[in-house]
Amino acid sequence: MSRYLIGRIGQAVIVLWAAFTVSFILLQALPGDAILIKFLNPELGLGPEQIADIRASYAVDTPIWTQYAHSLGNFLTGNFGYSVHAGVPVSHVLLANLPSTLRLATFGFLIAALLAVAISFLSTLIGFSWIRAVIQSLPALFISVPVFWLGIMLIQIFSFQLKLIPVINPGEWEALILPVAALALPISAPLAQVLMRNIDHVLTEPFVAVARAKGATRSWVLWRHVTRNALLPTLTIAGILFGELLAGAVVTEAVFGLNGIGSVTQQAVGNQDIAVLQAIVVFSATAFVIINLVVDLLYPVFDPRLRSKREASA
Amino acid sequence: MTLAPDLAAPPARALDTPVLEIDNLVLAYKDDEAFHPVVHGVSFQVRPGEVVALVGESGSGKTTTAQAVIGLLAENGRLESGAIRLNGTDISTWSRRQLDAIRGSKISLIPQDPTSSLNPVKTIGDQVGEILKIHGRGDKKAIEARVIELLARVGLSRPELRARQYPHELSGGMRQRVLIAIAIALEPALIIADEPTSALDVTVQKRILDLIDDLRREFGTAVLLVTHDLGVAADRSNHLVVLQGGRIQEQGPTAQVLAAPRSPYTRKLLTDAPSLTKAQRPSKGKSTSAASDEYSIVVEDLVQDFSLGSGREKFRAVDGVSFKVRKGSTHAIVGESGSGKTTTARSVVAFQKPTSGRILVDGIDVTTLHGESLRQFRKKIQLVYQNPFGSLDPLQSVFQIIEEPLLNFGQIARKDRARKVHDILGRVGLPQSVLTRKPRALSGGQRQRVAIARALVLDPQVLVLDEAVSALDVTVQAQILNLLDELQQVLGLTYLFISHDLAVVRQISDTVSVLRNGRLVDSGTVEDVFLRPGSEYTRELIEAIPGTKTLSHA
Structure with a gap:
């Protein structure tokens, strides 16, 4: 090692x-x-x-x-103690609620990433300046919307007014649509902002001019030269946003009445169930640390300049 | 004036249609609302196999013109009127798609800065192969074979290995060879070389320019050479176009323009261009004799090691360098990148502790200083950096920039500080009106004057000038060198002048040390080192300076 x-x-x-x-x-x-x-x-x-x-x-x-x-x-030794309130081991409480939160968080993050990439690339590729201006203003809008308000608005519009998604007993996947959206929108915003700035910066690099001089079209340059270079610094932001994701899951689960780590946290706070809270904090910290460690280890995979440096210092 | 035979007489077909014909070209940039023209009615021709040099200083429109030719004007730029004819066809009105088809295949580019002109996350092979792929030349295997062939052709050793390497694993000179391989891949009719060697060491520059010359001869390609360096243009072009402020001042066969310049601007460029053969300024001779017998700087057996990576491995950046500088004289440290010249300078100003050796400045052993005595020592010796754009805080006014060192040393009344700042501003030849301005409102030359004023405001005895004129246009460079000379006469300053530019060194210095790979290879007075170089390396350095032969009669 x-x-x-x-x-x-x-x-x-x-x-x-x-x-x-x-x-x-x-x-x-x-x-x-x-x-x-x-x-x-x-x-x-x-x-x-x-x-x-x-x-x-x-x-x-x-x-x-x-x-x-x-x-x-x-x-x-992996023993998180007993939940005073539920009278069962804390690990049981966590294991029972982890899958639904993980599902929410994973989809939330994937959608956020897709949204961020779509926003930033569309804003670069689209020729009409007014459409571009509208797209570029989206992140600022997303970032300023509180998750709980967004959740309530989504339910209002899609469930009560448009009646697209039932509020009572929706299907397993149907139930996930609105919470994922509520979670993804605010997280996509900082990603999109960083990505847009990176793309603008990479587009001014001399190697982009060289690629254009080879006869490459704008979209060729964007996909083959700009994308990877622009995504690199975004990795770190993505790792940090993971913390945001956990916090967002608590609120989202509360608003949509979903079971998960978020609702467990909410109840544990109400009952002052210290053992549960302690386990959730340590669990969240572990997840955060592991994600960021993985991000750092991924850098050399995407950036050859870091490979030799680390080999040299190894 | 000596020119290679085939340069003097381009191939016979040269006399047919020009490869490139620029006809009354007007280019404009948009700022806020309106378009402002920056190139005003420029016309010239490039014939097959010919090298045409576009020469000018920053803001002359030479790069904008070249960008327009290859259809890569910045997004806020536009062609107002005029024509760009490639082999007789006007391409100035072509669509983006039409231009994409000729870019790379009919016109190609050798860019200025090899370090940032290759994509850092793609292999060399990918990036050379890309141009073949874009224009659909052969399948994967054929492209791979052609890439190896091209890399070998531009003189890269072990081309198979290079193709798998990433840009950061190659030196600047090797990267420029890769970029040349890309430019010649499809044997275009015209290559635009935009300052192709400005970022390279002088010996590497010569090899790269020789390579471009060879390839041009082999393929009969025409070259549009964009350069600020009159020496490069003189050595390498048959036709010279001199630009200033977006207008052509003069054009004609290179030899003719240099021998008998008609425009005052060309004459000024020629006088200001530092040249080895030019006599030293008379004042310089005087100052040598005026310099006292006392030594201001004594460096003895300086060694500077840096640890690599984990710490056990050592890299010796400076290896046993010694020199002495008399009070009131100028000593130059010359070398290419990696020679240890900047490291030596940093040790002299006590930015780092030497591994071993002794450095005396005004009799004080710098290596023993620490804490407050080190801080007080900094009053004696000041540093002027290469890049006047980066070394000034963009948020401070010129007054604040010059005043700051005074605030760091002792309690000086506000009124006295203001008087000192005003005095020093006059000394460096700037009007009082610049005091309230921010650096961005100043030109490069003005900024460097501000940097010099800041260094002088503490009345130091020694000024360390680290490539202090390298980023400036020749006419501005000449002014700053004059200013430095004047200040030395009046204030009795001692200069340690770090430079890669031997011509400038010849002009300003009394004594020289030539460094290579951290070792001293040559030293002595300027005349000794330049006229009777003691080492093969110094001789090579001097011979590699562009324009040595051609400009000697100017």
């Missing part, structure tokens, strides 16, 4: 540890107590002794350092 890769994985481990520690401190500092919320309910009729037993079984009254060391050790 190359030195570079070892270094990058080391960084990733430190980031994850920091994410765990910071979220642990913040969650402990929150007022409120999940156990009391759930078990102090008079209808349950539990006595103080029984509650003390429950508290002991969750080990919430041991010193904070012990709790920290204990739960860090558990996380390292």
Whole structure:
């Protein structure tokens, strides 16, 4: 394994540890107590002794350092603890809800990427200046629309007015259309903006003039010379936008009433279910770190200039 | 005036239709609303096998004219009137699609900057093969074979390997050969060479120009050579077109124009062009004798290593260089890229600690300085950079730029600072009215004057000039060199002049060190080094300077 890769994985481990520690401190500092919320309910009729037993079984009254060391050790071995509210292991809660969120996020991201590429290439290729101006103004519009509002508007228009997509019991894939759109539009905007700027920049490079002098048409130059060079810097932005995607999924799932990590997060906040929240933070951080590591490792695949440098430093 | 026989007498068919005929061409650029003409009624012809040089300074319209010929005017540019006839057919009214068909096949381009003219993410083979693919010349296999043949033809060693490599794996000279291979691939009738060697070292420049000459002879291709370098034009063209401000000042057979220039502008270009054979300025001779016996800079056995990659491997950029510079004199460090000249300069101004060796500036050992004493040392020695466009903060006014060093050193009252800035501005020959302007409102020459003013405002004793005139037009270059000379006389400054341009060095320096691959290969007074070069390399450098023979009678 190359030195570079070892270094990058080391960084990733430190980031994850920091994410765990910071979220642990913040969650402990929150007022409120999940156990009391759930078990102090008079209808349950539990006595103080029984509650003390429950508290002991969750080990919430041991010193904070012990709790920290204990739960860090558990996380390292893949044990995320128990959800106080649901009374099942946190890993079960996550696994049950992960697939739907993953599906939403993946489609959201793919559509966002397609939209960004379409917007930026159309704005370069289209000859009519007013159409070009309209297309170029789309990202600014998309970026300024809040996800929750967009979601509500999409439901209003497509479900209630046009009646294209049923609100109650839509088909599995039908149900995905509007949430994906609500998630994709705001994420496509920064991608499109960066891509448009990159394309403009690459078009002024001397090698584009050389390609034109060979007799290449505008679209030949765009596809064979501009695309790859313009997409390269966009990779990093795409990795960072992944964080945006997770945040967007929480809101989208809430607006569209979907099950998933987003709705679990929302409920866990309401119930102060700290173990669940802690696991979600660490899970999100892990996903974010892995995506960005993959992005960095992909660079040399697309950019030959980085290959030799890394080989030299390997 | 000596010309190769076939240059003097182009092939007989040359006398038929010109390959290219530019007829009363008017080109304009749009800014905001209106079109402003930048080329005003230019006419000239290029005959088969002939080399026509378009010579002029920046803003003369030479590049715009060349771009129009190949149909690659910038998007805000347009042809107002006139004709561009290729083999007798006017192509100025052709559609984009029609132009695409002749671009590359009938007219091709050798661009200016080989480092950015190849797509960094595609292999050399792909990029040479592309022109064959666009014009449908053969299947994949035939194209691959032809690519290897072309790469070999332009003198690249191991063409099979080169075809698989990426541009960043090749040197500047090799990349320019690749671009030439692309330009000749379809044996076009006309090649437009737009400053084809301006970004290259002088010895590489000579080899590339020789290659273009050979290929032109072999294929009978005509060349439109766009250049700011009168020396290159003199050596390589049969016909000279001198442009200024978008108008032709003069044109005719090269030998004739150089021997008896009719327009005042051409005469000025010829006088301002630095030339090896030109006598040194008389003042220079005086300053040598006026220079005191004291040494302002002493460099002893300087070694500078840089670590490569992970750190264990070392690259020796400067290897045991020694020289001394007398107070009030000018010492030049000459070399090609990678020679270690800029690294040496950076060590002298204490931007980096040498690996070993000693550097004395005004008796102070620079290598032992650190912290506050190092900061105070910077008052004594100032640096002027090559690129006057990048070295000035675009958001500061000229006043702020010149004032800034004063703010960094000591408490000087606002009134005194203003007086100092005004004084120094007068010294570098700029009007007080520029003080409120931003750098972008100044010309290249004015910007370099501002950079010099900024360096001088702290009353330094030593000025390190790193390629300080290389980015300027010859007429402006001559003015700045005059200014530097004047300032040295008045202020008794010592100059360390870093340059790749031997002609300029000859003109301004008293003593010279020639560096190659980090080692000192030659040193001494200017006369000694230039008239009796002590090494083969120095001799090669001097011989490679364009225009050495042709301009000697001018």
